[in-house]
Amino acid sequence: MQVWRFVVFTSFLLSGFAEGKVVKDTRWMAPDKRFVYLSKFAFKIGNGSFKYRIKLGTHTNSPALEKNVTLPLLIFLDNHWIEVDRLPACERSKKVMTTRQVIVQKDNEWSPWVTGVLHQSIRPHVWYFAFSDCQELLGPTSGPFPVMFESVMLQEDGSQFSYELLGTRFAAAMQALSYIVMMLVFLKRELELMRTQPLHPIIQVLNVAILSSAAGSLLNMTHLFFYAHNGTGLTLCDVLSEVLSMLSQMLVTTILLLIALGYTLRTGDLAKVRVGSAPALPVVATVCVGHLVLVAIGNHMADDSRFKFHSNEGAIGWTIVCIRIALYAIFLVACSNTYLASPASRLQAFLRTYTIASSLYFLAFPLLFIVTSIFAPYLRHKIMSNGVWLVQIASLSWLATLFLIPKSQYFSVSSLGHGLLPSFRSWVRGFSKSLE
Template sequence: MSVRTRCSFLVGVLVLRFMGAECKVQSGTLTFGGAAAEEQEQWRFLGKFGYAIGTGRYEIRLRLHNTLHEDQVLPRPDLEIFLDEDWPKQGRFSACKRAQDVPARKTHGMLVPGQLGEWGPWEVGMLYQTIRPHIWYFALSDCPDQIARGMPGNRSFGYTVDYEIRWRQFDDSELSLEMRYMPVATVLVLLMLTAMACWFLSKSRVLRQSLGRLHPVVRGLLFAVGLHWVSQALHLAHLLTYKKNGQGLPAADGLAEVLFMLSQVASASLLIAIAQGYTLIRSKLKEVELLVPVVTVITLLHVALVAIGKMQAEDFKYHENEGLVGWILLSVRLSLFAWFRSGIQRLRTAGGMKLQNFLRTFEIAGSAYFLAFPTIFILVQVLAPYLQHPILQTALLAVQTASWLWLADLFLKRGSYFEVSELSASMLPGARGRAELSSWQSSEFESCSRSGTRRRTAVWSRLPEGDEGKMSSSMGEYSRDSRIRTAHLGA
């Protein structure tokens, strides 16, 4: 059994070991302002859930934090449920008018909270989808006057309740529609990355034995693939834990998003470094102007955007790059694309035919990578809300994985990039680098030129009159032959 097969099999066994875990509940705490408070303090967004076609259900219970006095009435908030088609309109109405004017497609009235540390009863409702899947939005409202309901008493006090809610699909699955197939997709990506990483390590070992070293671009690629692998492993752990406790591992999920972003930054940095001449006309990364400080700023910006995205409210959030975060990322990727293209254009004026052929393919593949996120991000905006997250995430994972395969093929095989870059340095006679050979070629050429000049001067002084023209023609042919030999040596 090969190393790649053993690695993939091990990860598969570990993943399947936890796939049988079952989701339980989502919970939280909400505070209401009471009857005397402003309307916005009497209405609280609870959460959302995507239901597939069929009959889905929800179960909710409450627990009151406050200890009531004799003249205080037990608060009994309503559960208001809105359809995704109507939800964008809710911001145009006052909080206590939304159920009527948006409208709420269903109101589960007068939930009973438990007291003295005890939970109230589970209250169950059904929701139906017959034409297409929908995302349903849930909110708790304490707007109606309890006196109007025939329940006199003091309702001017604020209070806090804990809630627990279960959402179930028609088949009892408790994953929202947009996340329904993400555990399987993440497992497949993780298995693919594991096989790819094992292949990378195997090829890198062979390359190191052949060349005597691993170039920094190869080590950078291995590091970036490692970041991607760890990010998917953490994301899978979060999803499997979510299936178990309904809350997941928020810290692991956040770290997974950060590492996935960093792997994308690493990939973009490798492409830009090469486009700016690293390994082609520059042998040291620090010689690439502004690369290190700009990449550092971009890295910090991506980490900050992940943090901002995690803090966004979920009522209008359909994927991780929703809203302003996504548009900033789009602007950054387009700026990186412009930087990449400018480097390619400068390289075109500094290389021979082999370099031109390499740059043609490199520019097409690199441009496709930089433009992938802007294209995908814009396209998902026109999709139904429940489709945006799975399509965006799946497409980004596919693009990133494809970029690793392409870069690995570029760095680890003796193809066009190997021929025009300094990665082939250790394959030269005497294991000397390309920079050393170039220096040797230059000194030899200068030495030959100086020797040729001295010989021409000495011979010219001894020529009889009338033979200068013949000698001039001969020296011209000698000069052309010398240039041809030198060009052949430089190739």
Template sequence: MRVLGFWLVVLCVWGRRLSGSFSVSPTEKDSRVQYLGKFACNIGECKYHVRAGLKSPWRVLQKAARSMTSAQVMDTLSRTNSTARVVVRVVLDEEWETSHRMSACRRAELGRGRTTLTVPLDGSLGPWSTNSFRQSHRPHFWYFFAEDCRNSITSQLAKLGGVSAQDFAAYDINYELEMLQVDGGHLSFEYSGMLKWSVVQLFVYSGLVAWMFWKQMKQMKHQRFQLHLMTQILNVSCLSTLAASVLNILNLVKVNSTGSTFPLLEGLADAAHTLAHIAVSSCLILVALGVTLNAPQRLPGAVLKLLAALIAAAHIVVVLVDKYTSDSRYKYYGSEGPVGWVLVGFRLALWAIFLLCWQQTRADPRTPSSTERFLRRIVLPASAYFLTFPAIIALTPLVRPYLRHAFIYHSTFLVQTVAIIWLSELFLSKGEYFQVSQMSQSFLPVTTPPSPHPAQTP
């Protein structure tokens, strides 16, 4: 059976210091070539360091040489300093797709760089090997893969155990791969400038939070210090984006210096970004349902909150799954591939829910004409918000691979910022929404008017 086991012990999405292992089956030629990672290099010379080692060699040898006891296997490996050879090759992005039409071991012919690694057979990692590649016209993605097409490892183990190389089952190779940018940093080119833009995002949303707080304080003076439901949800969106910016900055600082990420920080940042988008979507759907408007409400508040929580949880799970596979060889940016289209499906489903609720509220004969006019005016900007993400995903393949992440990042940041500013003006000013919502109702206590006929005293 073909062994395709491949996993990363440390998944570095922004940084380029990878450590993990891959499986090789001596009887399956395609498994002798394994993808390690990719790196976008700027114009100039980029370097990489790599080393590898055989995982649990005593188990590999004992399964093949069944006549040997565990003690004999351990003694054989400890007495010898045998090593094998594994080759790491680098392929340019323009040749990567062509290489998939070839057999696995023929891909080595396309490699622009070759690094031969010494693999100790005692379970330890071998010495670091250093190489570099250069480009002069524009940035490129470079793909790294390891190959043992000559079965060097099993050949050496077969000599030690006195067995045939064909007797060996699949084995695992541990590796560490560090890729360095032209300036010595660890960030792949598609993430260049991310730290600067994360700081800009932090300042923008800090200003938005301060502005919204000021407007809310003015509004609460007239509402007996009651915070409006829509304002609460909008605060969640703004604060979530602010928190995501802080987490991204902390992660990027570590990545640029060490090449590895904090997986927890990265996961929390993605969850916060997702929560911010869901909060805005929830605001629009609740308005379409007539919540807080002078219109009949069809669903109780508890059901609405549960629905919003389920949608948010589903989004976050899909985003985290997408992040786990973000270093796949076919992906240049987050939300690419099948998981990305699942996210697009979520956004389109939210848009369909919004339109359905909007139509039902307008069609209800109990809905006032002023509320109906308000709903007609918000349907276009609200639909634009729901459809921008699918449009961005559809347009991204037209952009060069090393610019796609920046295109998505800046586009979604702009859309989210505009949406929050628009909704803040909508909910925090005495405009049309104020007139057709429950906010326009008096918050003063109702007093009983005096009777026109005072009671007669006896």
């Protein structure tokens, strides 16, 4: 009965609920640069429609209009946008594909809606919308002033999801389902293992990583469900989904680094595991927290910016790539040191295999990030989100195989395969000692 309820609930989430995207935001127009980017939308093949309205925000720098002013809503095609973005502000209209006239109201009320239809015949296209006052019809101002806008976009079939988001609800549901199945399979194996010995703390950390991935996928599915309903989704669910996904990745990274540094291989005392002269876990934990902060900031700092098509695009993404490469360098040095300090041939054989497999994980995000940028903007979100999911589920499965199968190579050379294992409480005490 529970399975049947889950299937019904999932089918409801995937059903054709009234899809919609509404963008409400504010841009700031500089007095010497009377051009502001508003938003973008990717239309699939066919006739896509849009409507916009604009008003001046209330601010000390806002121009005081004595009468209504008609200004252009500029619409650019993705083929030209990179070139447009490099041109001086008031020369960008030379590359415009089409325009609509917006009547800005003198009383700071919303302008009448302006509408239009954009046609795609060969492939999907991203259309960029901007607002311009290069003739300074709004009058002089002493500083930047707010321009508020509201837009509604509609695909030909009635969907208001931008092309890069089409199909993401189904993908999110499948990702969540895969993590839930993984949790159930591993839980069964852990219960069998607990009959003979307590769970090692490193297995418990792996459990938290799997749980974080599952919770993040469920929150993402919830966000997309509400997004289809109200056009904006649930911001809290969206942010938490990204943070939990990154937390899972950071926990996997922590596990890989600790093992490379010799934890469970050469020592079971976490306080003795060090990066150079510094205790290992605080160093790794600091990097992880930095990752999470970057994701939380980057997820909505430029949510509808002109360059962003997935959550890690832009400067935030490049920063994460640099951090991952730095962590990979630390990992390689740690593996080398542990290898040289390990006389046992079985342990050295394991470390060789472990280094190769872990390298794939460390390099996956940087490579995926770079490869994704090669593709058309409207494909990047799907490639990035599905790529991260595949890498994460593969790494979690691999680690679970190492930790939960007594016949695994790691199990035979580590403290997991020996009698007395530390409790999670003692593991926490080891962390506390490493901070001293």
